[in-house]
Amino acid sequence: MTEFANKVDQIVQEATIEFLQTKNVDVLKNSNAGSIANLIKKDRTYVSRYFNERLKQHAFIKINTRPVLFLTASDFREYHLDSYEYNSVEELVETIDSRKEKVIIQSIIGHHDSMRVPIEQAKTSLAYPNNGLPMIIFGESGVGKSFFAKKYLNMQKLKIFQKMMLHLLL
Known part of the structure; x- marks a missing residue:
């Protein structure tokens, strides 16, 4: 070079x-x-x-x-x-953010079938104003409650980041 x-x-x-x-x-x-x-x-x-x-x-x-x-x-x-x-920095940021969310969801085993409903519920709770609604995650020991909670937290951080980026870009 x-x-x-x-x-x-x-x-x-x-x-x-x-x-x-x-x-x-x-x-x-x-x-x-x-x-x-x-x-x-x-x-x-x-x-x-x-x-x-x-x-x-x-x-x-x-x-x-x-x-x-x-x-x-x-x-x-x-x-x-x-x-x-x-076409714009905003378009690039939106693409990156949608990819991040997709990666987070796909990292949850069973995201296509058994976990579809809980994932949709988590996404819906995040859509509410003021950083979403609280969720209660329950189940037997060893079924992945902590893992799911960490992924939910990552999605919540991503949504907060998206709001900040939109605010900075506008």
């Missing part, structure tokens, strides 16, 4: 990691071709061409805002994204 490519990749990766850690959209303001071109003293069209070539290789995620933003795709592998292009 050339020095140019290394610099661009490093700048974008730093912004991507900071965004994922802080959930602050403002850290992405320098993750576009124009800003990076100014930082490394190259032509904007040259940087843009590089981004578009690497996008075809699925190295970046493109957010079609003005200016167009780029994020490092490798930092999003755990979310198993279907697309490498999004």
Whole structure:
């Protein structure tokens, strides 16, 4: 990889990691071709061409805002994204959040059959205002009450996070 490519990749990766850690959209303001071109003293069209070539290789995620933003795709592998292009940061965040919820639910053994009703009840209780309704989980010893409660807590944290992100993005 050339020095140019290394610099661009490093700048974008730093912004991507900071965004994922802080959930602050403002850290992405320098993750576009124009800003990076100014930082490394190259032509904007040259940087843009590089981004578009690497996008075809699925190295970046493109957010079609003005200016167009780029994020490092490798930092999003755990979310198993279907697309490498999004219309807005909000769309990307919604996709990530829906993937997180899906992963949490699928990690519960029997999520297709025997646990379908309790999972739906948990999701419904989370939909109520003010961080959802309390739930009582009962059953015999060893049936997975604590495991289910931890997964429920993860879903609740995800819902709170989603509300915070919507508030920050609006």
